Amino acid sequence: MARTNYSIFSDTELMALVRENDERAFQEIYQRFFPVLYMHTQKRIADAELVKDLLQDIFTSIWKNRKTLHIEQSVSAYIYAAVRFKVINIYQQQQHLTKYLDSLEDFMNREEPVQADFLVRQKDLSSLIEQEVAQLPPGMRRIFMMSRFEQLSHKEIAASLELSEQTVKTQVKKALRILRKRLPLFSFLFLLLR
Structure with a gap:
């Protein structure tokens, strides 16, 4: 039996197959997007391991929620939006951490x-x-x-x-x-x- 060539499917067709639990379709989506997203995200976050973890979380979430996932725009737009959201969250966490460390330093410098x-x-x-x-x-x-x-x-x-x-x-x-x-x-x- 000939193996299906998943590279010929569109992103939308692949997502339809993913909803039907097709792991090879999911692997194709992963292979299409991961390298580009990795390079794109590493321009914003220098920590390579953090970038890999962030992307892994996104793809894991797609697979876990495949049955209920409703992508209204293109698959690429959905994944890029998910990455942008994660990157913004990391920036916000870092800003909160910086504020916290600054306030902690101020607190430690008080006379009390x-x-x-x-x-x-x-x-x-x-x-x-x-x-x-x-x-x-x-x-x-x-x-x-x-x-x-x-x-x-x-x-x-x-x-x-x-x-x-x-x-x-x-x-x-x-x-x-x-x-x-x-x-x-x-x-x-x-x-x-x-």
Whole structure:
């Protein structure tokens, strides 16, 4: 039986097939749009991993909602609008974070005694981070804790655990990706900058 050549279908035809659970049609849409969207989005967001995660979220959402998704304009217009919305959200989060950090700095520079409030907030933040780190797979958690909490280099961790540096680097990167999705932005940045 000859395999269907999905590249000959229009975007609209592919979406109709996607609604009927056709995974190959979905793969065709993904392959058509992902590279162009990636280049387009990376002009606005420098973090390549964040761009990949953002696009992955959009395509995952399309697949999950395929039965109820009503695209009134073209498929490309719909996907570009989804990307634009996500990018705007990221900018807004960054602006809120900047305002929060500025207000926190102002708060810390006041003459009033703020130590108790600061310690309570720091304890809450540390507790939240510890809970999320504890849910990482055991090997990844061990590597991540050695990196972030014991301040060991990838080389030192690799030597200690008899692993390659690349394995250590990959595990730390995967852990950060998992935690970025689970933690509020401020908590994640706190952890990232440790």
